[in-house]
Amino acid sequence: MSRTFTMIKPNAVGNGHTGKILDMIAGAGFRICALKMVCMSRNDAERFYAVHKDRPFFRRLVTFMTSGPIVAAVVEKENAVEELRRIVGSTDPAKAEAGTIRKLFAESLTRNAIHASDSDENAREEWSHFFAPDEIMDAGYWLPCPAEEIDSK
Numbered sequence: 001m002s003r004t005f006t007m008i009k010p011n012a013v014g015n016g017h018t019g020k021i022l023d024m025i026a027g028a029g030f031r032i033c034a035l036k037m038v039c040m041s042r043n044d045a046e047r048f049y050a051v052h053k054d055r056p057f058f059r060r061l062v063t064f065m066t067s068g069p070i071v072a073a074v075v076e077k078e079n080a081v082e083e084l085r086r087i088v089g090s091t092d093p094a095k096a097e098a099g100t101i102r103k104l105f106a107e108s109l110t111r112n113a114i115h116a117s118d119s120d121e122n123a124r125e126e127w128s129h130f131f132a133p134d135e136i137m138d139a140g141y142w143l144p145c146p147a148e149e150i151d152s153k
C-alpha cells in the first residue's frame, strides 16, 4: 500500500466540486488518510511550487493558488502515485482523457482543478507542507469503533 498527495484547487473548490472530486477518488479505491481545507498565503504557494520558480507561468500560478481555499489530502492505494494521476488526467485539460477529473472540472492549464504528486518522494515532501505526521491517519483509525463498545458507555 502506498500514499500520495493531492490538492483540489481554488476553481474546483469555488465551483462546488470538492465533494464530487473526493467521491471520484474514493470511488477509485483510495482511502482518505488526511484532509484539510486551507487558504495558502503567497509564501506558502511559492514554497510549494518552488520547483517552478523560474517558469514564465509561476506568478500566475501563485496568484491563482492564493485566490481561494484549497482542499489538501493524503490518499492511499496500491501504486497510489500512478493510480491517482491516471484518474486526474493530463495537466493540460485540452489533452485530458474522457472521464478524468481534469476533463470534467478543469478550465485551463492554470485553473486545472487538481494537483497530484508525480513521485513517492515528492508526495512526502508535498504533504509535509500541510500535515503534521499525527494528522495522517493509519488504517487502524479508519475502522469504525464497534457499536456495542460505544453503546455500552
Ligand code: CMP
Pocket (backbone or CB within 6 Å): 052, 057, 061, 091, 109, 110, 111, 112, 114, 115, 116
Ligand atoms: P500542477 O499539477 O499543480 O503542477 C504545476 C502546475 O503549474 C500545473 O498543475 C499547472 O496548473 C501549472 N502549469 C504547468 N505548466 C503550465 C503552463 N505551461 N502554463 C501555465 N500553467 C502551467
